[in-house]
Amino acid sequence: MGSCGVKQASTENIEKIKIRQNNGPENDQSKPIEAKLVLFGEQNVGKSSIAQRFCKNVFTGQHVATIGGAYQQQKVILSNGTTIKYHIWDTGGQERFRSMGNLYYKDASAAILTYDITNEKSLESLNYWIDELKNKCNLDKMAICLVGNKCDVDGAERKVPTAVGKSKI
């Protein structure tokens, strides 16, 4: 009788251990991939708006210059069940904040280079960031994305055609 009870208890323990192993930290699907993402670009191109739309799904339309940088978090679940946890660093677009760039792109997994399609100069100014990333980052470990924002504007207001933007990549 007594031995039977011990047996039952031991089998329960084994089952518990098995469950723990299945749901443990070794399971890659449940563990999110942490990714640092940085937004670069000239001022007033919509970097903060992109970050806010993605993280909070809001658009204020007011221009408030970012001082230094702003931080936000958001998760993305891929079709295979993998979770990517974004740590988004929205940088200030003013030229005086350029020197802080290396603090942001250090250890970053992705960079979004933003320009305003109604402002040709904003695309040209991205050359600085493209050169900076190419020279100082390991591009094999970093996803870089060129983004033309404000594509809701009328055709007449557009100054940078899609083909010109694509030619940069």
Added chain:
Amino acid sequence: MWMAQSARFRPLLEKVKFDFVGLGFFSLKINLKFFINNPGFAEKNKMMFFETSAKNDFGIKELFNSIAKRIHEMK
């Protein structure tokens, strides 16, 4: 004797040859499938391009999903 043996084994050799050709096509098909299903693999070091509108919520999700996929591929 040798001719007789060769004639005897010819169907087998033909089959093996056919299997080799078949395997070649099969691997080519797999390779093509891999490149078609993994466009990110061919453009690993290339920049991605998107046009977005934060105002109209156009292209934002696609942008971040594509980056997430790229990050997952690189890990």
